[in-house]
Amino acid sequence: MKMMSLAVATLLALGLQTNAHAAGNPPSTTSIQQIRNATAKIAYGDTVLLVDPMLATKGAYPGFPDTYRSELRNPTVELPFDVAQVLKDVDAVLLTHTHLDHWDPAAETLIPRQMTMFVQNEADAAQLRGKGFEDVRILPTHEMFGGVKISRVAAQHGSAAMFKVEPLATLLGSVTGFVFEKAGEPTIYLAGDTVWTGDVQDAIKRYTPDVIVLNTGDARVKGFxxxxxxxxxxxxxxxxxxxxxxxxxxxxxxxxxxxxxxxDLRRYTVEKSIQDSVLIPEDGETITF
Structure with missing residues (x-):
């Protein structure tokens, strides 16, 4: 009888310890919702960040000139839900750059003018301020917002050979990536519109991210x-x-x-046996970490 009581007491103690541990370490509240294209909502608990909003209806714009399948109109698919739901609970918008498929006239029109907007440089800031946005901030190397540390990471929107060709170099322009960090939550590295570079490798080594968001569509321009x-x-x-x-x-x-x-990417990940590490969300899908 005494042995039984000791066993019960031990189990109860273990249960209390487990509950206390759980109470001291709440489950992660980090999520990424894929909206469409490069548009995504990243949530760290109550702080919600919207990245690269392209909010037009299907077929609103001509295809990009001198690119693959330029005869198609953009975007080629509709948003998964209405714009009000895209913007719901958003605390700030972050732009990796201002190409049409990351920041479009629809977004310029539909996002409230008082929304906090983070951009990479003065040129992008001037573009937004010229449209009446009141709280435009050029992101420094590191910035705290809503308890989230946001860091800028260098990115390169094309090969070195492309940047030797004008006006292509001007068209590709300057872009940036972001790293998001919050105590007790997974670190997210959003690479942005970049090719594989030493800066990308350095960012992965430096920040050791738990989650890496990659733009993997392999967009092509003519002549390369x-x-x-x-x-x-x-x-x-x-x-x-x-x-x-x-x-x-x-x-x-x-x-x-x-x-x-x-x-294509799903087939590739299976061929390379990396399918468990690569998540390929559908439009509207939310992944929680």
């Missing part, structure tokens, strides 16, 4: 046989460098010049 953003092989490179990270692959199936689809 490599992309202006990442593709399938880059997914393997990132996984090899950060095998414990979850990769969230986006920027596919929504604008004309993408050469890699979700279906």
């Amino acid at each position: 046989d490599t992309g202006i953003i990442m593709g399938v092989d880059d997914t393997s490179r990132v996984h090899a460098l950060a095998p414990k990270a979850k990769i969230v692959a986006v920027h596919m199936d929504a604008v004309n010049h993408m050469t890699v689809s979700r279906a």
Whole structure:
């Protein structure tokens, strides 16, 4: 009888310890909702950040000139729900750059003018201020917002060979990536519109992100046989460098010049046996970490 009582007491004690541990370490409240293309909502608890909003209806704009499948109109698919739901609970908007498929006239019109807007440089800031946005902030190397540390990471929107060609270099322009950090929550590295570079490798090594958001549509311009953003092989490179990270692959199936689809990437991840590490959300899908 005494042995039974001791066993029960031990189990109860273990249960109390487990509950106390759980109470001291609440479950993660971090999530990424894929909206469409490169548009995503990142939530750290009550702080919600909207990245690269392209909010037009299907077919609102011509295809990008001198690119793959330029005869198609953009965006090639509708938003998964109405704009009000896209903007619901958003505390700030972050732009990696202001190309049409990351910041479009619809977003300029529909996002409230008092919304906090983070941009990479003075040129992008001037563009937004010229449209009447009242709280435009040029993101420094590191910034705290709503308890989230936001860091800028260098990105390169095309190969070195492309940047030797004018006016293509001007067209590709300057872009940035972001790292999001909050105590007790997973670190997210959003690479943005970039090819594989030393800066990307350095960011992964420096921040050791738990989640890496990659634009993997392998967009192509005429005259070059490599992309202006990442593709399938880059997914393997990132996984090899950060095998414990979850990769969230986006920027596919929504604008004309993408050469890699979700279906293509799914097949590739199975061939390379990395499908458990690469998440490929559908439009409107939310992934919680």
